[in-house]
Amino acid sequence: MYTPHTPQEIEEMLRVIGLKSVEDLFDSVPQEYRFPDLNLPQGLTELEIAAELNEIAAANATSDEFISFLGAGAYNHYIPAAVDAILSRGEFYTAYTPYQPEVSQGTLQAIFEYQTLMTELTGMDISNASHYDGATATAEAANLAYHHFRGKRKKMLVARSVNPEYRETIRTYMTGLENVIVHGDEPLNPGEDQISKLLGMIDKETAIVIVQYPDFFGRIIDYTKVVEKAHEFGALVAFVFNPTALGILKPPGAFDADIAVGDGQPLGIPLSFGGPYLGIFTVKEQFVRKLAGRLVGETVDEDGKRAYVLTLTAREQHIRREKSTSNICTNQGLMALAAAVYLSVLGKSGFKQVANLCYQKAHYAAEQLSRLPGFEMAFPDAPFFHEFVLKIPMSVKEINDRLEEYWILGGYDLSQTYPEMENQMLVAVTEKMSKDDIDDFVAALAEVTHD
Amino acid sequence: MYTPHTPQEIEEMLRVIGLKSVEDLFDSVPQEYRFPDLNLPQGLTELEIAAELNEIAAANATSDEFISFLGAGAYNHYIPAAVDAILSRGEFYTAYTPYQPEVSQGTLQAIFEYQTLMTELTGMDISNASHYDGATATAEAANLAYHHFRGKRKKMLVARSVNPEYRETIRTYMTGLENVIVHGDEPLNPGEDQISKLLGMIDKETAIVIVQYPDFFGRIIDYTKVVEKAHEFGALVAFVFNPTALGILKPPGAFDADIAVGDGQPLGIPLSFGGPYLGIFTVKEQFVRKLAGRLVGETVDEDGKRAYVLTLTAREQHIRREKSTSNICTNQGLMALAAAVYLSVLGKSGFKQVANLCYQKAHYAAEQLSRLPGFEMAFPDAPFFHEFVLKIPMSVKEINDRLEEYWILGGYDLSQTYPEMENQMLVAVTEKMSKDDIDDFVAALAEVTHD
Amino acid sequence: MTEKTIYELSQPGRKGFTFPASDVPSSPLPKGFEREAVNLPELSELDVIRHFTNLSHLNHSVDGGFYPLGSCTMKYNPKINEVASRLPGFSQTHPLQPITSVQGNLYLMYQLQEWIQEISGFHKVSLTPAAGAHGELVGALIIKKYHEDNNETQRVKILIPDSAHGTNPATSSMSGFVVVPLPSDERGNVDLDALKSNCDETLAGLMLTNPNTLGLFDENVVEVIEMVHTAGGLVYGDGANLNALLGILRPGDVGFDIMHFNLHKTFSTPHGGGGPGSGPVGVSESLAEYLPGPIVTILDEGDEENPPFYGLYMPEKSIGRMKAFFGHFGVLVKAFTYIAMHGPDGLRDIGVKAVLNANYLMEKVKKDYFLPYDRICMHEFVVEGTWKDVPSVHALDISKRLIDYGFHPPTNYFPLIVHEALMVEPTETESKQTLDAFAAAMKAIAQEARENPELLTKAPHTAPIRRTDEVKAARDLVLCCWTPEIL
């Protein structure tokens, strides 16, 4: 299909090698297993696969056809056309990790700019060149804390209001480390408060406290006391943040967070059924030699001209091998580029505007929805960003099934991951939604719950 | 929207110019007409226009959703993904006519290659850098003939089987020239044959004979005698060709045509509701100084390195001004690039294959359709390429209206442009259609005519 | 840096693309029409992509740098335009589909017609012309047909100022007119005396570029048009320079009868390395029925529940078809997008900033280059590209030296009425920083011309190639990968 060899060329090449047939190239492969018959459909031409892909894709419902109130870690934002215009340039997407700086300045400078943008966004000192996604970045934060304390502090405290899939990922990552305990995220007792609970658990065994901001329920919580107490006990604090929210909210750096991680998907990356997304990983300066993943640094070339290189590579696994603290060896290069282009296009004013629009529209939606009979806000006193929890008069699944007739994808069913939250829907609203869309949602909910 | 000026910059710029306000820049514009209020909707943001465009586009039925048997000058071929990957490169589409060869070698070499591909395709000696579309290329052929005879031969013979819109375009172009008569394309009398009719009309007043190959009805006609007789009387002959057909058919050059023109849309250019397409214009060597439009030639730079330039520019309107024979000053650059990439990707074997598939599937369709009760081939003895005329038992409009329920766009209603061809449908079949699609069409026609 | 041609890269037997095998019974090919496979190159997809990617790197482009090519309006082409025209709902529609199935397309075209009418002040617009020159031809043919219909076939004379675009004379003669050039006066306006002496019963019309190719707005435009009208002639406006007038002046308001619009200049559709353009034409009410078609119209106004129903018509006295189908629809989609995003305020902002940029740059450049018409310009300006004290240096040398500074050269040697002309059009999308950098380069070059003129006369030094032998190109005519022996 994409092999260019003509029969004549194959002959010539075999003659140079000194073999009679291409089969002879594989003499070292055990004969009984050599050249298996693969039970796969015969290859399709481009015309055929294009038609088939169209058919498969058409079997999905999309956020362009439906009004979608799903968030819970992935958000339906508008992506300026300029972003994909850059991402679809072969010079970027068909290059590899910039090992050779002389012919990789494009990628290197773009990532350097990404790092700068991330530090500005988060108020942190240092950003790496990115991780796989928000969940793995969060797990790497726990990993960093483990190694920071040379394995001596085994307790990782995680708030229950951290994205459940992130918490699962932390647990998976921690299984490789000896006797690490991940907790703090058990269901709250009636009347118990998350912050108080965490405060009560922080001690000198605690390596890190991980909180989310805004939290998984969309709430904007002041973690000042958590940070203070953690630091008092020498523990680290990681914020899991939503990058759009930082357009209008005080950043993790301002809370004196040690680590701030998040998923960069809202920064110009399509929903794409969950990936590829972008793991943002930023730290205070003191952890620069401890964070995993690539770092791009500025230097000069032999003529003294400004140039960029991968730096502090001595931390990485191909040099340190078994002594390195993480095995990550790529970053999420193209996605980091997407975020850099997105933030550059929106700029200072555009980014503030999108954050504010999300906030305003979500608040309008909350206001309208909570007026419906049988509906109420689960956390009526908590400030929130662009997502909020709605208590509804029947199961979320049932409501969502009915909403499909209205070309609406309802919010996330919290009972899937929080058994204690039956009949509670996590509703996300972005700048893509108009007042009419929200009003339609309200009207549809009124209808389906009235029946 | 896309103006980068900050208020401060505007101040600084005005100060340099020595004006107080931007309004002062327009003092030479008559005051009573200056700064009109435009009654237009307020500007939309990118987010809004993107949504609106999606809505507008959704109000159309597309050849992806429907099986379409429309051709008649525009064809639904598969376009390899590689074509748009190249066309969407800013270096190509945001450049202009390559006036400065030192910084335009990309465009220049691509057009040079396009010219080469067109001469190979047509069997002609010379191709220009392209015209607007097939219709204007055909009109420029008549224009060339007029000037070739220094205006002394006024008769332009055009076969009725040339695309009706092309014939109209020729007539429009010829209104600027003194006393030119365009004819030959009147309806045929019963029993009259197009070739014989043309042969009877060629005389020493004839500047050019224009025929189509395959003709508008899809027929493959041997124009040998027309060419012979025309040349006998010193007249020129132009072939209007379909480029896909030349993948398997003897080219215009082999018929000793003087000019071969056609629309390059089938070569990797989307249907796009009729444009932009590509006017292919090729000639025998002797007309090289007479053809309109750009030409790219090979030369060397000061270091002796191969280089490409626009050449024979002395023919063009910006130098010859009123003495030039055409006012065309651009070519259809990006579309010529599309054709060059398309033919390069398909290559020798792929292009033959697509032509053959069109031919085979059209013949299968004709075979099946003509078996339907009340249906018959209008020209049962004529060989055809990928389009054919079907006589049907009711009006084409009526049938096509009913076919929409089957997600089928029926063939072209010939009565729209050939009043003598009531109840005759021009059916086009391309490689994109499967046997199943054709069978569905046959079955649908059987149903709708059975009712 | 020399890139092989696709034929030099070709290898016999290599296949880059395959179609599905035929799924229908085989039919024999027609006898007597057989041909060998066309001699196309044999390449892999990688060969093709690498070849054209590398070729693309040899181009200067707006996406890569400043492109101050006078009269070409090389403004930024917003990326949303590209998304717009590629929406399958647009790109996958056949031009002969039943109009019921393409109401989206027709709505878009109708709106665009209405908007261009409103922006330009003309009564009716046809979107069919394929490019500016094509629109010009429409204009000239309308003038011709109009006079014929009025039995004034003696009107054979078209006046064209010496500051007009180069296509105007060619268009006129293509339409069977006699061309009479009009001189400019010392302010760059049409010389009124010369005009007056040509206002007789043989006058068919005037083709006026305003702002003209000096970048100057004709201060007597109302009077000029009045004179032509009084003499029974029509005034054609060359819309190539419309960018300067957006929201500033509607040409229809001051009496122009006909005008074409370059969507690829004014309305940001990309130039594509020389096309596709798009050149809709607007006319005054009395000429509306002469327009080429088809034109989109409302067949049924609709009501509160139903949108209007759109269709196509051919004007009654139409000069006829100018091409197949309905114009460059894909280009129209981009222009629609651009106008919709700008609205009235955004459009005026374009005009204002285009003129601001030109005047700012002119002010800086004129310190080192002679500006023959020193007054406020519109969207572009023209300076002389030579100095008396350095006679060996020409406009072309300055242009080529600009390439070394990373800029595309201005238009050279046009308009003809300026000695060694350099015609600079910055457009509104360029920033002050870019203009400053260009002005600094121009200043540096002026100094280099005195200190080391070879830097200019041998330039460019850093481009993919050096200057080309254009005489050889025209003499040894090699127009395809192999020169046919007959040449």
Place this chain on the structure above:
Amino acid sequence: MTEKTIYELSQPGRKGFTFPASDVPSSPLPKGFEREAVNLPELSELDVIRHFTNLSHLNHSVDGGFYPLGSCTMKYNPKINEVASRLPGFSQTHPLQPITSVQGNLYLMYQLQEWIQEISGFHKVSLTPAAGAHGELVGALIIKKYHEDNNETQRVKILIPDSAHGTNPATSSMSGFVVVPLPSDERGNVDLDALKSNCDETLAGLMLTNPNTLGLFDENVVEVIEMVHTAGGLVYGDGANLNALLGILRPGDVGFDIMHFNLHKTFSTPHGGGGPGSGPVGVSESLAEYLPGPIVTILDEGDEENPPFYGLYMPEKSIGRMKAFFGHFGVLVKAFTYIAMHGPDGLRDIGVKAVLNANYLMEKVKKDYFLPYDRICMHEFVVEGTWKDVPSVHALDISKRLIDYGFHPPTNYFPLIVHEALMVEPTETESKQTLDAFAAAMKAIAQEARENPELLTKAPHTAPIRRTDEVKAARDLVLCCWTPEIL
């Protein structure tokens, strides 16, 4: 050639993008959480496009030229892949939509699971890992959990040949294992004696790269796996070099227990300048329930009228989630497209041609460069990048000089067991002409090394920059556009 940074290009007050004004009543922002606008650059869309377009020109890429970076499988990325993943039906789906509304996505993932299982010979595949190293981590954690479930917690030792990929040791220690390196024998195979001596009750497993990083197929692979299994260990296969085995050998057939697959190498999804990758993991039947999830399964087989109904499940003893959601879906779409287009014959063709190209190139290069393991290689080979008679020249100098010839350098200094290693992987999509040109450059460089070593040691001469000061980069740590003062 130095391109300013986006912050250097920024101008206070410039706006490149605007959102619609709010259409809802205003709510006050929460007290105590206010911030100033983030200090982002202020640029026009043109600024941004021009900046990143110009940056792109500073990159070498597969689309621009040969990229023989060993072990990275820089093959051509078909353009249809890019179209595929951008179809709105894929790109606009939210991962938490009801499964009824994403049956297309689930079908595609299910097929891809099945196909990778069939291609590799493993029983069950999970698509969730985000990259090769991420898949490796999955493998190591599965080994750990498997032994724990069998109450064999004393199995703490992972054997890693010295010809393995660099990530393997890091992965093992991240998973809490003790790493024991295994030497290679003189043919580049795993040293069987060394292996045997480590086959004890503390053995958790072996991480075997086969073909290894010398590009050699381990001739004793069946015996090696047998020995590990007998000792109670599991064998992890590093799938980074799977390209050489497509249609040639199914690793599952020879007894590998676990393997990850780099879709961005073997299955042509682009590398993206360092990601996103995708690293699905396959396992043998006994390990199927340890896989990370979610995994796609058929919930209802369907019948003649109804297609199967797909859903997601978490394996019973799963090591857990490795990331949010279901893997790099957009990348999976590309791999699906690629496999569907190739079928069994096309896949074998990839393996055959990858190996043919490597051997052909090795044969040509070894005339001038010492080849330490001189036997038929698989998809890549490793030569020494130095000569005794020119001690001043190192592998790095040869690499940098190749840049002047238009080629990306091979992998340098890896594997560690070859002195001054140059690791060359041509991939199957490169033509003989390209291999010949590369071999000619290598030959020319070998000659230059003798005649004018400075050409090498000072290389590159034609790249956008010269060699960089990496010591300064690490010492003066500047990791963002301005160095925080605290550093």
